[in-house]
Amino acid sequence: MKDLDTTSPLPLPTMKKAVTQVVKLPLTTRNKNNRGITKPNTKPRRQTLWYALYFPQLAGLCNNKQTHILHEIADLVVSVSSVVSFHPQSLICEIRSSLRYFGGINNIHDKLKALVIPKLQEHKSANYFLYAASPTVSGSLLLARSGQNTLVYRKENLRSALGQLPTSVMLLDKEQNRRLYNMGIRKIRDIWRLPPDELRKRFGSDFVNLLNKALGITHEPTHNYVPPPAFTTSYDLPYEIENLNRLLPIVDEMLIQLCEFLKKRDLNTDHLKLFLLHEKRNHTELDLNLRQGSRCRNHLLLLIETHFGNLNIPAPVIGLKISVKKFDAFIGESNQLLMGNLIVGRSNSNSANNTLNHLIEQLQARLGFDSLKSVSAIAEHGPEYAVRQLNYEESRILTSTTPVVTNRRPFWLLENPVQLILRNGKLYHDQVITLISGPERVETYWWSGQEIQRNYYIARKVSGSRLWIFRECGGKRNWYLHGYFA
Amino acid sequence: MTIIRSASASTEPNIGKAFNQHDMSSTKKTEDTTCTQIDQLLQRNPNLWRGCNITDQGFQGLSTGFPELDDILPGQGWPQSGLVEIISRHWGMGELQLLIPLMRSISEQGQWILWIAPPYVPYAPALIQAGIDIHQVLVIKQDTSCKDALWSMEKALKAKDCGMVLTWQNWLPGKVLRRLQLAAETGETLGIFFKRKGSKYSQLPLRLQIKDSDSKNHQFSAAEITVIKARGNFRPLTTQLDLYSQK
Incomplete structure (x- = not known):
């Protein structure tokens, strides 16, 4: 007997009177x-x-x-x-x-x-x-x-x-x-x-x-379905425009609409699509992926401007369309009431993160998504296997932060080792190379068929360059330059 | 005008003596007041500095980690913001090792280090060995065009959370440098140019050259640094460094 509500007792059916209309x-x-x-x-x-x-x-x-x-x-x-x-x-x-x-x-x-x-x-x-x-x-x-x-x-x-x-x-x-x-x-x-x-x-x-x-004797509240928000706006140009920079004021107008839309719904977006419509051609599509949800008009405009910088359009533009389908809840930055050191530090780092994200977004917009790399170390003994350049987004998974080796390693590693010339018992790479210290034996990957068996030396040229060179232990026993102690 | 005359008096006391022997006490008084006025001016205006006094430049630099180098740099270290040119005729002269203590302190502060189009892939294990947090290292790939590289540099210099921007560009006209200089001042970021050749008329405010040490017993870690151009010195200053003494 959870809740005894006081509705009128269920009336018994009066079959004769009932008029069914099924x-x-x-x-x-x-x-x-x-x-x-x-x-x-x-x-x-x-x-x-x-x-x-x-x-x-x-x-x-x-x-x-x-x-x-x-x-x-x-x-x-x-x-x-x-x-x-x-x-x-x-x-x-x-x-x-x-x-x-x-x-x-x-x-x-x-x-x-x-x-x-x-x-x-x-x-x-x-x-x-x-x-x-x-x-x-x-x-x-x-x-x-x-x-x-x-x-x-x-x-x-x-x-x-x-x-x-x-x-x-x-x-x-x-x-x-x-x-x-x-x-x-x-x-x-x-x-x-x-x-x-x-x-x-x-x-x-x-x-x-x-x-x-x-x-229908008791009220029944229903939980209504609210369709997810979607934003689309388009603008038909009165004449064809070829210079993309002249589109920016129109894009700005459209972004104002978008930001209004987002503000009213207390939302953020991290994915925006801009379509440039051409006559008798397929439209050009600009995909803006933000690292962090934003509704800052200036930032979006700056990103679009950067994208325009290296965009080639097949034909003059006759119309523009902005469409946003992915939204996030807006999380605003709030200032702290009590200015404790710790709190200030945290809020600073938060805003710093924000500007860094903006910078990375801009760089990616101009230089291409793959141009921004992060260096990652992998726990491997083979020198060329211990480093990997990943796209900034996909790093962090493989990275180990403790070096496997304790011996000195160069800052520059050549992707492909350069063979050195051995003449009259002297090594040459433009100039004479003299060994300073070594050898350090690196033996690994014997299981994979691409065995690494090398003796590494630290050497220097006459000019003063510090080199990291190795000699193969098997095969032709050639000498190679593998890195610079920059 | 009076200020200038008194300043010369303070730096060249012999002349002052010859002129005003009978009125010694009053000159001393004016000297003191003008000195404080000069100091105030120097402190207030960053574009004023003493001509031939490298240590007293009105700003405190970031320690290079090498005391010998600190002594010959204005402000006893690297500038907090601005542009620096490091000339090394060959790779592997220790040009990065020179910056390692600074990079370490930058990454400890949680700031980022951006490498724009380096000649080779930075080797992560070596960076870890040097104590740099590689999570705060960003690299723009090698085959970036010069225009894009300089554009990225300007953006990065303006960003407050980029502590240091390293670049290997040779084409640097004065107009570009001026823009980058302003960007570095806005973002309070240090921009480093690595060059293979030093031009005689570079407009960069701080220029260093790293060379092989003169000493005959070629040690691995020895290097010779020449400060070609810096605020407050007229002639190049040279010092010998032990690059790996930091470890």
Whole structure:
């Protein structure tokens, strides 16, 4: 007995008085009924009509997958109704307000079917769904689960329509089902014959509430689906423009719109697409990936300007379009009230990070994504295997920060060792080379077939250059220059 | 005018003596006041400095880590911001080793070191050995065009969290240098140019040359540094360094 709410006791069905008006979908001879609906509503509050889509095939999938598919379908359903809510394996949308616009429930059904079935096929689910429409959310849900594709227009007809349904549509647990079965209850109308207080005592208030909601006796709040924000703006130029810099003021105007949009929704974006439209050619697309979400107009404009700097367009530009689909919550920087040293330090490093991100974004925009590298050390003995230049983004994974070797290593390592000339017992690389210290034996990779077996020496040229040279231990025993102690 | 005359009096006391022997006490007084005035001026205006006094340049530099070099550099070390040219005729003269103590302190402060188009790949194990945090090292790849490299340098110099920018560019006209100089002042960043050849008329404010040590017993770590041009010195100053004494 969790919460004993004080709704009026469930009225017993008065079968004789009830006027049922159950119509199967798709409706073919429904014109009379339709006319009845379009009459002006005399009640002060407008009635609603909820259309339920039930996907029993989703029950076998994991929760995440279910919500993912339901969200995708909800994206489509939004085109029919502005109020969409989620329920287990089903979606419910309000369609009373759009009946006239679409020209009847049949059209709405056809439109939804054409949208939803391809989406289900895309996810390799069985391409069907059960549906029903009634004036209450739970009522539609129960009717849809029964699989009879029922349509009920009026609230007073709900009782008889629901009464015919088996109790299994309520999705009760095993124990409750067993108890109902033992009590001889097979259909929902049997439940209404029982005293509601006793029902509440035996089956809990949720059970009674569900039926009350289905009948429209109790209010049922719904959690509505809010479609994710998307921003698109475009600008048609009055004449063709070839000089990209002349587009910047227009881009700026468009960015102002974008920033307004983001500010109003308290959002940030880290991915922005700018399309330059050409006549009779495919558009040029600029993909701006930010390292950190931003809604700073100046920064975005600066990045676009940098991109324009090395962009070649195939034809003059006749239009511009900005589209943003990825958003993040805006996290603003806040100043500290108490200026403790630690706090100040932290906030400084945060803002420093920000400017660094801006710098890296700018460099990447101008020089190309692959041009910015970070040096990473790998725990390897082979000198050329101990370093790797990675793109800045993908570094940090492999990097070890403790050197494997303790012997001195040069700052410059040649990617390909340069062979030295040995003449009259003297080594030459433009000038005579004299050995200073060594050897240091490096033997590794014997397992890979590209065995490294070298004796490394520190040497110097007459000019004063400090070199790192090696001699192969096997094969031709050649000498090579491998690095500079810069 | 009076200030200038008194300044010359303070630096060349013999002349002062010859002129004003009978009025010694009053000159001393004016001398003192003008001296403080000069000091104030020097402190207030960074574009004023004493002509031939390398140590007293009104700013404290960052220690190079080599006391011998500190002694011959204005401000007893590397400037906090600005441009420095290091000339080494060949690779492997110790030109990077010279900067290692500075790089270490920069990376300890959490600032970044940007290498713009270095001639070879910086070898990470060596940087780690030298105590530099390689997570704060960024490299712009080698085949970047000169124009792009200088553009990147300007951007990086302006960025406050870039502590040091290293570049290996030879084409540096005066106009470019002026822009880079201003960028370095804005971002309080140190920009280092490595050059193979030194031109006679370079506009950079601090120029150093690293050479092989003169000593006959060729040691690995010995090097000779010449300060070709610096604020406050007229003729090149030379010192011998032990580059690896830091370890």
